[in-house]
Amino acid sequence: MSVLSVEDVYLTYHRKGRAAVRAVAGVSLELERGEIIGLVGESGCGKSSLARACTGLEPLSGGSVRFDGEEVHPMSRRARPVQQRSLQMVFQNPYASLNPRRTIHRQITDALSMAGSRDTVAQLLEMVGLPGSVAARFPHEFSGGQRQRIAVARALAAQPKVLVLDEPLSSLDASAQAQLANLLQRLARELDIGMLLISHDLSIVRYLADRLVVMYLGGVVESGPTEHVWSEPSHPYTRALIGAIPEADGRRVLPAELAGDVPDPANPPPGCRFHPRCPIAIERCAHEVPAPVARGEVKSACLLLAEPSGMAR
Secondary structure, three states: OOOEEEEEEEEEEOOOOOOOEEEEEEEEEEEOOOOEEEEEOOOOOOHHHHHHHHOOOOOOOEEEEEEOOEEOOOOOOOOOOHHHOOEEEEOOOHHHHOOOOOOHHHHHHHHHHHHOOOOOHHHHHHHOOOOHHHHHOOHHHOOHHHHHHHHHHHHHOOOOOEEEEEOOOOOOOHHHHHHHHHHHHHHHHHHOOEEEEEEOOHHHHHHHOOEEEEEEOOEEEEEEEHHHHHHOOOOHHHHHHHHOOOOOOOOOOOOOOOOOOOOOOOOOOOOOOOOOOOOOOOHHHHOOOOOOEEEOOEEEOOHHHHOOOOOOO
8 A cells, every 4th residue: 555645636726806716626645654756847837736645734625635544634723643644745945944943953842742753863964964052043044055955854753755856956056956865765765754845856867766747737647667767758748848847068959849838727728738749749638628647657648648559758
């Protein structure tokens, strides 16, 4: 049984006097312990909304999320069920998620007390590559990379089985990104923690994640083992994302054939949601919603993959 099971999840935001926004539209995935899943896509595709839904921070409009076999319910003022305290989230901005008026020691101690853990603050800080002596300091005395390590240490205090990480690397410089990425990979393997890593940076996720899930406008367009998706992407959107990664010599730019921006999620296009920007769309794409097609271990939601001749490359 998967430690985190997301089944046909829908998440809709209702706005007063304005059209509702369906941020997540029928997403399913399974996460095992010790596994890292990279959830990637452009800004506005629903990655962060899905992360919040997985941890109970947003109520679902449909579908279900199960953690360790039990359904995850929206968080309320009441204490979270004990068995779900080992489902933790690390946010994008560590300075905003840490209390600037309290020392690091007090913030991690609170997490330890709630979890009933026998670890110590020093142990947790050393686990994320910081000396235990820094516990008496305040968040503003650390760099962005150090604050993110502290946020991870606080999450580890709950002895998590799953960490949901919402763009934890995006606010860091390249050196700090690499260090934190290596740390996360080591923690997943050594502590047997499942990680759902949300990112828009495929170049980092490629080396960090075991599996890739590519989202576009609320839905999954492609998923599978990272190296398979990376070496032979089937969906035109995945190809465009990989093709847009800059080369070291600066020659590679965003492909000209991927025009426009992500459509308004309050008014998504009919049929395949990617078809207005797709360089190989056919007439059917504007009317039919593609179902995922399996090719080996990779699944892609593209009508052309269902054609006898497959997709032209």
